[in-house]
Amino acid sequence: MSSWRDQILKEFTPNVAxxxxxADPDGLLLEEGILEGVRDRGFELIPFEDHIAFRYAYESKFRSRWDRGEHTDLVVVLRSQASDLNGLPYDLLQAGRKLSFNLGDIFPNLSYPVVIALDTGDLDALYDAQKGHAPGQLxxxxxxxxxxxxxxxxxxxxxxxxxDLLRVLLRRHYRGRRIPGILDDRFIQILRQNKVFSEWPLDxxxxxxxxxxxxxQERWPVFLDRATQGGIEIREDAKPYGLSMEGPVDLPFDHDDIRVYIDNLFVEGLLQPVPHAVAESLAKSWVHIGIQDVSREDRALxxxxxxxxxxxxxxxxxxRHGDWFRFARGWAELILLLHDVSDADHEKHSERVKTLQDQVDDRFTAWLFKRYAxxxxxxxxxxxMLHHLPRFLARQVEADKAKVAMVVVDGLALDQWLVIRDSLKNKQPGLRFREQAVFAWVPTTTSVSRQSAFAGKAPIYFPNSIATTDKEPALWSQFWADQGLSQREVVYMKGxxxxxxxxxxxxxxxxxxRVAGLVVDKVDKIMHGMEMGTAGMHNQVRQWADQPYLSSLFGLLLDKGYRVYVTSDHGNIEAKGCGRPTEGAVADLRGERVRVYSSATLRDQVKERFPEALEWGAVGLPExxxxxxxxxxxxxxNEKNCTVGHGGISVEEIxxxxxxxxKRDE
Incomplete structure (x- = not known):
């Protein structure tokens, strides 16, 4: 077999049952390639996790179709061992055939506890290595x-x-690759056998x-000092540089294998340029990219x-979705930098950015229609995705007995988060930010996407409130009640x-x-009153972030012992008018970037006038x-107007x- 997926997909022949x-204890059917392959064969998947949510989807979408004599290829996935299938409801056991998949069958010669720690995205390389190297029993x-x-x-x-170590770590962390802890343990164990790394903070x-x-970042100024002193050996003393992290002071940034990464780290904002006393003497050197320079030429470069x-x-x-997360981070840096250069440089680069923007929009749209479901x-x-967050937090509450806070900054795009982050770093240098990303729900409206974040469920499970956010407090409380928390332990506040x-x-x-869900709607208010486009958004968001509110909110939560997670229900983009549909009252939602209809016929009528508009399927949505x-x-x-809005499927919105x-460790 050419892929480990073939072993699974061969079992899915349409019209068999x-x-x-x-039984899928290792979550193999949830891997993106498997999901795509199963769906391409006409099958639909429902995970059996929440009994009530499952029964709702099962009865409303499938049982009714069977009663009408229609055939379906439905797959019910249980994240458990094969023996647990017998614990499913009797009506399912009577109607269904049974299958079971696990990683032990696919990688029989490798240690199962090690293999199950991997992300499913790593299995392709492992399968190829198993075929190519035939390692035997390990x-x-x-x-x-x-x-x-x-x-x-x-x-x-x-x-x-x-x-050697820096090259390996740069390759890993620049790509944002997740390596399981048990592999890191082994890697660190081997490194510690080498005395060269005895002072390194390896963990x-x-x-x-x-x-x-x-x-x-802390050691870059040390390297610049050495560069300006003609490579003279500096003393191994961290104190003059105020280093907070242990380890060697002097790092070989100029090594050929290391230099290749440094330029990108500064360009993409992963490292920050620093001021230097003799910056002018380094202006023509490769290190200039890491020296603070507010000149027009430097920003344009x-x-x-x-x-x-x-x-x-x-x-x-x-x-894979992680590739788009990494790209979106660089894309946000580009948006921010584009609106921070001079008008002349903005004009000079605008055509290249527009060409790139068109390519990104086309590629991302194609990817969404293929993989988003x-x-x-x-x-x-x-x-x-946003609805994963409550379960992600619940695991911390249960396993670590932690207090958690989810702060949803309504309407905050990634580029605007970078504005806020830079402001907070200046105001409170003691804060540290672990940055990730998630997908919002489509359409990227507040009532759909934000509500899913508090419900912990796909929008299909709250059809009666999908047009409003009034039920958010009840949905948030209900989620945590299902986890065993009382109302007194759960906080929800908005506005x-x-x-x-x-x-x-x-x-x-x-x-x-113990659990707080907070909605900060200032950015959304700024957006809906914005007449100055993306640059205006950056300016007003920066002014708001420079005020004490947000840093005080984070300080309050951290002081009270909460693990604080900041997210957003959707981003926003600057968009030009393409005309206003004249469908009267037939649209259930008349947004600037999206219209919602209760029937395909009504939607088709509007699309005839807007042939470039996109019909979005009911992915996780009510039918x-x-x-x-x-x-x-x-x-x-109106075609002559521009707006900053949301609801669509651009990288910035989703x-x-x-x-x-x-808080940084002191």
Missing amino acids: KLTLV GDNATKEFVLRHVFEIAPELIKQPS AVVRDRESFFAFL RLDKLITNLSCSIPEEDA GLMNLPPAPPV LGDGDLENVAEALSHPQA DYLALLAPARRAFI IVPLVQVE
């Missing part, structure tokens, strides 16, 4: 080293000096992306390099963002409060909630920040 019950440590070498391109025995720089970049980098890294149509059932850790911290402090001060999305970068407003806010 109307119902298939699958134990735990041998499997760990086999996986490190063939999946993550890490050969621990070849790492003998600092430049921090190997496991933690933010710590690694902080480690580099960074913009030019970022455009070039992103042009070469647009994810392919069959990319499979994201909703992915495991919630790490979270991929925050201006001088209401006393009310928040009072709510959080309840001795039983009578049919969206017509405005064309790329366009809005359903991929939103998920950031854990922490």
Whole structure:
């Protein structure tokens, strides 16, 4: 077989049975390629997790069709062992055939505890390595080293000096690759056998992306000093540089294998340029990209390099969702930088950016229509969509007995988060931000997307409130009640963002409060009154972030012992009018970037006038909630007008920040 997926997909032949019950303890059917293959064969999947939610979807979408004599190819997925299938409801057992899949059958010669720790996206490389190298039966440590070498391109025995280790860590953390903790344990164990790394903070720089970049950031000024002193050996004393992280002071940034990464790290904002006393003497050197320079020429140079980098890294149509997360982070940097250069430079680069923007919109739209439907059932850790967040937080509440807070900044796009982050860093240098991303729901409206974040469910499960946010408090409380928490332990507040911290402090001060859901709607208010486009959004969001409210809110939550996660229900884009539909009252939602109809006939009538508009299927939505999305970068407003809006499927609207806010260790 050419792929591990073939072993699973061969079992899915249409019209064999109307119902298939699958024991899938390792979540293989939820892998994006498997999901696509199963759906291409005409099958529909429902996970059996929440009994009530499952029964609702099963009865409303499938049982009724069977009663009408229609055939379906339905797959019910149980994340448990094959023996547990017998615990499913009797009516399912009577109607369905049974299948079972697990990683032990696919990788029989490798240690099962090691293999199940991997992300499903790593299984392709592992399967190819198993075929190509025929390793024979391997134990735990041998499997760990086999996986490190063939999946993550890490050969621990070849790492003998600092430049070797830096190269491996740069490749890993620049790509944002997740490596399971048990593999990191083995890697660190081997590294510690080499005295060269005895002073290195290996636990921090190997496991933690933010710590690694902080480690580099602190040592970059040291390297610049050495560069200006003609390579003279500096003393190994961290105190003059105020280093907070242990380890060697002097790093070989100028090594050929390291330099290749440094330029991109500064261009993409993963490292921040620093001021230097003799910056002018380094202006022609390769290190100039890491020296603080507010000149027009420097910003234009960074913009030019970022455009070039992103042009070469647009994810392919069959990319995994993590590839789009990484791209969206660089795309946000580009948006921010484009509106920070001079008018002349903006004009100079606007055509290149527009060409790139068109390519991104086309590629992302094609990817969404192919892969978006499979994201909703992915495991919630790490979270991929907004409705995964409550389950992601619940695991921390249960496993770690933690108090958690989800702060939803309504309407906050990734580029606007970067504005807020930079402001907070200046105001409170003691804060640290672990940045991830998640997908919003389509259509990217508040009542659909934000409500799913508080319900912990796809919108199909709250059809009666899908047009309003009034039920958010009840949905949030109900989710946590299902986890065993009482109403007194759960806080929900909305309409925050201006001088209401006393009310928040009072709510959080309840001795039983353990979970907080807070809606900050200031950015959304700015957006809906915005007449100055993206640049105006950046300016007003920066002014708001410079005020004490947000930093005080985070400080309050952290002081009260909460783990703080910041996210958004949708982003926003600057869009030009393409005309306003004249459908009267037939649209259930008349947004600027989306219209919603209760029947396909009504939607088709409007699409005839707007042939470039996109019909969005009922992915995770009620069957009578049919969206017509405005064309790329366009809005359903008068053709002469522009707006900043949301509801569509651009990268900026769908991929939103998920950031854990922490205090730095003193």
